[in-house]
Amino acid sequence: MAIAMTTGYSAQTEGALLCIEAASDWALTCVDQLAVSDSHVLIDYGAADGGTAVGLWNQVLDHLHGNQPEAHLTLIGNDLPSNDNVALAENLALQLPRPPKPTVLVSARSFYEPSVGPNTVSFGFSATAMHWLSASPGQLETHTHVLASGDAEALERFTTQAMKDWTFILELRSRELKVGGRLLTVNLSRDEEGRYLGHNGGETRNVHDQLHQIWRGLADAGVISEEQYRSGTVLNFYKSPEEFMAPLKDTTSAPYRNGLRLVNERTVYVKCPYRRRWNENGDTAAFAAGLMATIRSWSRHSFASVAGDSIADQVYKQLEQRIAEAPSEWSLDYVEHHQIMEKVA
Template sequence: ELTRCVEHTPRKRPTMAQRQLQRPMSTSSSGAPSLRKFSTSAAAVTEDDGKHTPYGEDGSGFYSEATKGCYDVIANAKPMVIEALDRALAARRATGAAAQNAVFTVADFGTADAGTSMPLMRDVVQAIRAAEGPMTPIVVAYEDQTENDWNSVFRRVHGILQGADASFMDAGDPRVFAHAVGTSFYQPCFPAGTLDLAFSATAMHWLSTAPGSIPDALHSACTQDAAALAAYEAQAARDWQHIMEQREKELKAGGQIVLVNFAKDEDGQFLGRSVRMEESMHHTFSDIWKELVTPEEFLATNFPNQYRSLEATVAPFGTAIPSLQVVHAKTELVECPFYNSFNQKRDGYEFLNDPAGHAANYVPTTRTWSNSTFLAGLSKTRPLRERQALVDELFARYEARVATQPGHHAMDYTHAYVHCEKPLP
């Protein structure tokens, strides 16, 4: 089933020259990922540090400003989230939590700068307040990695970020609270039995580590190497079960979780590759990167993430994690709003008759999440400025290809949408 994205016209992007003045946030002088080891009584995992470093100016809200398609992906999840919320509210009525005005806690895992989920969080807070009345304290807790752009999160939530969507805090409700958790979702992030509703979109495809190099591609979704693919699938399965074991503990009995994860569907569609597109984004990245770097650097450039199948996504639920039960699960494609705005001649799009302007407008949505992976793959014998210039050149060449053939390039989204419940006893 293909679902068209809601009409969300992208706004003007800075030019490539302007973007080259921006620097990736939290980049070390070496640009090399290190290892972080977290150990608790509940979990122990070694996780690559720097595998996904935010790109853009700290506190600018650049991620959400550039990543318009994720608004549509999350809007597509709203019916599933509303059903999950209804079930969570019913569980609170059954346990007496609603009558006792117990805290209702919502968690957004992998929030980035909190922009793409803000319309949904606002609707969720309003629905909770309508259902339980004015006395229930409501906590919206944002989770992401320590080096996340937390400045943008706080500025957005508190209505300081210019041009941002309305926040759930704008109404001035004294019993609505915003919290932040700078702990990896590979670790326990909340006390056991405290979450009523959990949500995560386009975040949990990131692996704790890349299990090895990929000889013929940059991403496991593109490889024809059976051993490399098997290694990534095995790592993804271990990591996914580990992440979900933490979430199961954090949910209350009757709690709900909605997961929107990048996927590879039965038609072979995945991020940037769909049946309607002539070109595949990840394959194009690979072709350009080979032109720019040494064979050793190409082999060292691996996206440490996995676009799981729907079957792999639901595999732990009801089996390895018996107390999490699947309510609904599906894959859907959401079309790239940049491509549609240009190629379908949508009113209000600034670059309707400007292929070069359209390309400059579109390309940042592919860079916000990938820049640090390319930077990390380059030899540390190169000066940092040279490494940054090579990554700039990659995106400049990609932009040129899009400008030449704007009808061939898009970042369509394929996701697994999964709703799970931790049933009442």
């Protein structure tokens, strides 16, 4: 199954940048706790085009160099084979002119595969990437996103796939970390009140319901077939904190047996930056265009892959119109789960 972000992802995802900035304190905590070594490998799993994390890696590299000035640092950016890896390489290369003049590399394989050799990584980081599923758990019959569907049977299928994927991702990372290495994940999550990206508990419209209404409308108008309608599923899943921690509490899981342990966790909320600006300046056209673009950046592939580019463009034209017609009813607020892990043996 192919997953793809839109070209120019970083320019369209200011919220993702803010989520990374909210995790910078824990990133620095992780590198503070690394044992002294003559070299360290740092890796960004699911980096997309790398633009949203440039500032974070500036801080991490500076901080680690200050702590261990003799250590050689290597920074690796990783995403999927479908990623814009040329842009990723360019953003990683922004670190080259600055002390400590690290080596920068691109790992052009999926984060559902091994990325580097065993016992290699001192610090691994991942932000807003590990909610994508590696395989389809099956179609949804009445919605485009499982968490908004109200379909208990589908929710069970998607939960099973999501937990299988997450456990396997942690197994891979637990092999790659060296003993004493740290892994920090910053994942889109679902809180105890059921809020998640696109659903803020009713303060504003559920973004996933709005996308579904547009998609259903295209089917009702005969623009797409019923089969295309059912295939237009956003194949991601926002796990709860307990689901994120589960493989690290299960002593029989592969990552636990490999020595991966939970160090700390927290839930963090990031309010929509596009809505904040609209509250300040009232520029509805800019708000509608910006919010539409950030939603399109992660959801477009779900529709374009089954119905083509021109029909996907219709989805986002209608979405922008809906936002412009009722701007006070729109916001894309983030629910994030931060988790620090360490390999102990």
